[in-house]
């Protein structure tokens with residue numbers, strides 16, 4: 001990540017009204033805890049060419065930096081933190097588990113760093129979390145890939161079960177693509193995230209079937225699963241989702257026919273891209289009717305046969 005021309009660090013600390021937080025001694029205690037946590041963070045940032053941490057550290061927004069270093073465990077002491085935006089830096093090391101203590105956090109944005117290791121499960125316990133964006137890092141999962149074919153839940157217990165075990169009804173965006181996960185999607189992945197709108201999981205090394213439980217997130221409007229190694233067929237329940245606008249499944253190992261559910265309203269879907277898969281059979285003859293608002297349809301590089309539907 002050495003040559004990033006424009007780096008941005010947006011680290012915003014939004015404090016609740018101090019008066020609402022209780023009596024004075026509590027305030028001072030909180031402030032001193034925050035202060036020591038902030039100093040710990042500062043001490044872990046090893047490269048700060050603009051000396052931002054020495055000057056504008058207390059500002060609500062700090063931006064345009066070249067930060068190298070680690071995210072320290074002590075960040076978990078900043079209990080009132082609501083937005084942690086540290087994207088587009090060169091932070092490395094692991095995401096500390098202590099982030100799970102930030103029970104007011106609404107946005108965790110760490111994309112384009114060099115973070116590695118697993119996503120700590122604890123962050124999916126934060127019920128106020130609305131957006132998680134960890135794309136473009138080196139985050140990984142540690143269970144052997146074949147565990148997936150026998151027992152998805154085992155993998156879930158190790159890594160991605162954040163998506164099933166968390167009980168966040170507000171989570172809207174999960175963007176964790178372009179990392180090095182492997183294993184499969186937890187079977188019950190989206191049961192507890194009814195408001196999830198955006199699931200971005202491209203360019204990881206996930207495999208196994210695309211779980212139909214995604215359809216439990218009735219608000220999902222974008223599902224990006226391209227460039228993994230998903231196999232099996234495309235669950236009709238997913239194509240059936242009434243809010244779904246963009247479904248990207250290209251460059252996987254999906255097989256079977258493209259079956260459309262018989263009784264359904266597919267009017268929201270604008271983009272369906274499943275090129276570079278192993279789909280076969282004939283295309284549904286009523287394809288055009290069923291997707292009245294389709295703007296992009298890419299089914300190339302598959303093994304379809306038969307006629308291209310006239311409609």
Ligand SMILES: *[C@@H]1O[C@H](CO)[C@@H](O)[C@H](O)[C@H]1NC(C)=O
Pocket residue numbers: 055056059
């Ligand atoms: C600190 O931030 C303010 C407002 O964003 C800016 O005007 C000022 O130049 C910054 N100070 C330093 C030393 O970067």
Ligand SMILES: *[C@@H]1O[C@H](CO)[C@@H](O)[C@H](O)[C@H]1NC(C)=O
Pocket residue numbers: 088112136
């Ligand atoms: C994030 O990193 C990727 C890969 O290095 C790069 O292609 C992309 O442009 C970066 N994103 C931004 C917003 O800089």
Ligand SMILES: *[C@@H]1O[C@H](CO)[C@@H](O)[C@H](O)[C@H]1NC(C)=O
Pocket residue numbers: 116117118140141142143
């Ligand atoms: C995951 O990342 C960590 C930290 O970089 C590394 O030590 C570990 O070997 C990686 N695990 C796998 C299975 O790639």
Ligand SMILES: *[C@@H]1O[C@H](CO)[C@@H](O)[C@H](O)[C@H]1NC(C)=O
Pocket residue numbers: 100121122125
């Ligand atoms: C999530 O929260 C529950 C209940 O508060 C707790 O029992 C569990 O250990 C937490 N899980 C993680 C991974 O922090």
Ligand SMILES: *[C@@H]1O[C@H](CO)[C@@H](O)[C@H](O)[C@H]1NC(C)=O
Pocket residue numbers: 167192
């Ligand atoms: C999630 O939280 C809601 C309300 O807080 C509760 O009714 C529900 O039982 C919880 N679900 C799980 C799986 O913990």
Ligand SMILES: *[C@@H]1O[C@H](CO)[C@@H](O)[C@H](O)[C@H]1NC(C)=O
Pocket residue numbers: 203204205227228229251
């Ligand atoms: C297809 O997916 C694999 C695995 O993620 C990736 O390495 C490769 O670059 C992708 N190919 C294209 C053309 O995107």
Ligand SMILES: *[C@@H]1O[C@H](CO)[C@@H](O)[C@H](O)[C@H]1NC(C)=O
Pocket residue numbers: 207229231253
């Ligand atoms: C993708 O999965 C298939 C079986 O589902 C397997 O045969 C193949 O080796 C996998 N490819 C990669 C690159 O892991």
Ligand SMILES: *[C@@H]1O[C@H](CO)[C@@H](O)[C@H](O)[C@H]1NC(C)=O
Pocket residue numbers: 236237240261262263264265
């Ligand atoms: C598709 O959605 C309709 C209406 O929402 C529902 O009645 C039907 O059972 C669904 N079909 C599948 C295969 O999910």
Ligand SMILES: *[C@@H]1O[C@H](CO)[C@@H](O)[C@H](O)[C@H]1NC(C)=O
Pocket residue numbers: 265267
């Ligand atoms: C399909 O959905 C659109 C938009 O959500 C709605 O206007 C229309 O009435 C629905 N049609 C059916 C047959 O459910």
